[in-house]
Amino acid sequence: MNSNTSSQQRGMTFKPFLKLLKETKPSYGLLALAIGLGIISTLVSLVIPMFTKSLVDGFSLASVSKLQIAAIAGAFIAQTIAGGISIYLLNFLGQKMVAGLRDRLWRKFLVLPVSYYNDNRTGESVSRMTNDTGIIKTLISEHLANLFTGIISIVGSVAVLLYLNWKMTLVLFAVIPLSALILVPLGRKMYNISKGMQDETASFTATLSGVLSEIRLVKASGAEKREYEAGRTGIMNLLSFGIREGKINAMISPLVSFVFMMLLVVIIGYGGMQVSAGVLSAGELVAFILYLIQIIMPLTQLTTFFTQIQKATGASERIIETLAAEEEIYEGASEANGTEGPIIVEDLSFGYKNAEKVLSGVSFQMLPGEVTAIVGPSGGGKTTLFALLERFYEPQNGQILLGDQPVRNFSLRSWRNLIGYVSQESPLLAGTIAENLSYGLEREVSEQEMRQAAAMAYADGFIDELPEGYQTDVGERGVKLSGGQRQRIAIARALLRNPKILMLDEATSSLDSQSEAVVQKALGNLMQGRTTIVIAHRLATVVKANQIIFMEKGQITGRGTHEELLQDHELYREFATQQLQMNLPELTGEIEEAEPDYDKDSGSGRRPTHSRIGGSVSES
Structure with missing residues (x-):
């Protein structure tokens, strides 16, 4: 009963790999051709021992005709060419299949919801894409042919050996199963080790990605030693798995060599006795030894194949798990255009x-067209509300409507196309300023549009002063630019999107006062005529909002204008009083806008006023 169960489990382990192989839709014609050529090459090699037998038994080259020599030479050449083409085709197929698999994974990573990345580290996803697919490629391109050619070689050799001397062949059958009893458990151990190594590799990759992407924080915090220790732990864990894998390989290779030498000694000893007795010719003994080699070598290759397929099975399980993860649904019953009504x-x-x-x-x-501000203490749920508005998550209860239509009825792409988002982090991708400004836009953006958007975002001054202007590389995550510069590029990017709905998440909280003044003016240009929702801790930035919503612990505890909340909401009044002591005019909405002097970070010269006419950026 236990034996059957374990046998079923062993059979089950190959299913993920076979399923993944099928889903990559390989060219079965090319695969059959590659395997067929490999088999032809193997069949030709089975003829060689018989030719050697004839030579040893008194057959001379003088008795061979030129046509026979040409045929033998042609067979060897054909074997070489067939083997070479088979290896190339299998490598080609392996590369194509893994490229298709990586394409599927990459597409999947881009449509997985934000919640997936909350639960899975980026480095682990990178490991799925690189390490795990690499293992599958190695199996297909380097070891798959060995399975078929090895089986043909073993079966063919055994058939010839039975024909030559069935008694000596039975000696082989007595020894080979004994070695299998040792090698099969080792294969199971290799599977567990490989699975653990793939998990540890993914974890180690995640650690590296996280630390290196935040290297400035590491250095500023003096955490180099701490991160070194964390990385070293991963390195030592990988070393441990590598050593355990090495131990298994160290047992497999000598065992195969031992079996081979033992068989060789037995065959030579027993065969020598048969030759002395006249039962077996010397040529038959030589042929027997050559066929024995053609059994042992494929057995070694098959052992390697099954070791590799254990690794590929573990990799396949993780890839299939990723591909099966629930993804965002981009299609909807209708397309949103932003004219449906209020949110x-x-x-x-x-x-x-x-x-x-x-x-x-x-x-x-x-x-529509009004400004709503969300204020309140940290942890009140403001950023989560934004995430729900962007449909990064689905609400557990309740709904969000555009006009009288729930937003979940609209296609996800059309809904997000309505939204322009500017956060306090101002994320930029590695590349040029121009590439970041036009990022995500399906249409071609002209240089004039780019310059107009940059002017309205008060970014044109510092961009023009850069040696390469709009072609300046911003570095990874925009590290070559200051916070204020990144923020204004984010605003210009939002202007180019021309969104109907604008979401501002603490867009000025991380800036110095001079940069904040410029960014505030840029945001003023961006907000004109748009439905805007703002998260802000500084009440000075939202006192003129059409409505202010005060949130505490995930609930709305106050709603109204600045003046109304000052009168009716105790905690808002407390917030306002604290800031009122620092800047009374701003809180009462009576701040006088003044043009700041611009430095390199802020831009240069005084800015003209701008307006948005007919949905396009223009200068007035």
Whole structure:
């Protein structure tokens, strides 16, 4: 009973790999051709021992005709060419299949929801794409042919040996199963080790990615020693798995050599006795030894194949798990165009996994073209509300409507195309300023449009002063630019998108006062005529909003204008009083806008006023 169960489990382990292989839709014609050529090459090699037998038994080259010599030479050449083409085709197929697999994974990574990346580290995803697919490629391109040619070689050799001397052949059958009893358990151990090594490799890759992407934080915090120790732990874990893998390989190779030498000694000893007795000719003994080599060598290759397929099975399981993860649904019943009406948040509740609710019963309305500000203490659920508005997550209760239509009815792409998002982090990708400005736009962006958007974002001054202008490389995550510069590029990017809905998440909180003044003016240009929702801790930035919503612990505890909340909401009044002591005019909405002097970070010269006419950027 236990034997059957373990046998079923061993059979089951190959299913993920075979399923993945089938899903890559390989060219079965090319695969059959490659394997067929490999088999032809193997069949030719089976003739060689018989030719050697004839030579040893008194057959001379003088008795061979030129046609026979040409045929033998042609057979050897054909074997070489067939073997070479087979190896090339299998390598070609392996590369094509893995490229297709990586293409599927890359597409999948891009359509997986944000929640997936909350639970899975980036480095682990990178490991799926590189390490795991590489293991599968190695199996297909380097070891798959050995399975078929090895089986043909073993079966063919055994058949000839039975014909030559069935008694000596039975001696082989007595020894080979004994070696299999040792090699099969070792193969199972190799599977477990390989699976653990792939997990550890993914974890180590994730650690490296996380540390190197935040190297400035590491250095600023003096955490080099701590991160070195964390990395060294991963390195030592990989070393441990590598050593264990080495131990298995160290047992497999000598065992195969031992079996081969033992068989060779037995065959030579027993065969020598047969030759002395006149039962076996010397040529037959030589042929027997050559066929024995043609059994042992493929057995070694098959052992390597099954070791590699154990690795590929572990890799396949993880890839299939990733490909099976739930992805975002981009299609919808209709397309959103932004003219449907106000945005209505209706009894919205949400919590991450099994944790307590971050939002509970949130309801409000945003009228087209008006500004809604979300304020309140940290941890109140403001950023989570933004994530739900962008449909990074689906609410657990309640709904968000555009006009009278739930936004989930609109295609995800059309809904997000309505939204322009500017956050406090101002994310930029490695590349030029021009590439970052036009990022995500399907249409071609002209240089004039780019310059107009940059002017409205007060970014044209510092861009023009850069040696390469709009072709300046910003570095990874925009590290070559200051915070204020990155923020203004993000605003210019939002202007080029010409969104109907604008979401500003603490867009000025990380800036110095001079940069903040410029960015505030740029945001003023961006907000004109758009439905805007703003998260802000500094009340000075939102006192003129059409409505201010005060959130505490995931609930709305106050709603109204700045003046109304000052009168009716105690905590808002406390917030305002604290900031009022620092800047009374701003909080009362009476701040006088003044043009700052611009330095390299802020731009240069005084900016003209701008307006948006007919949805395009223009200068007035």
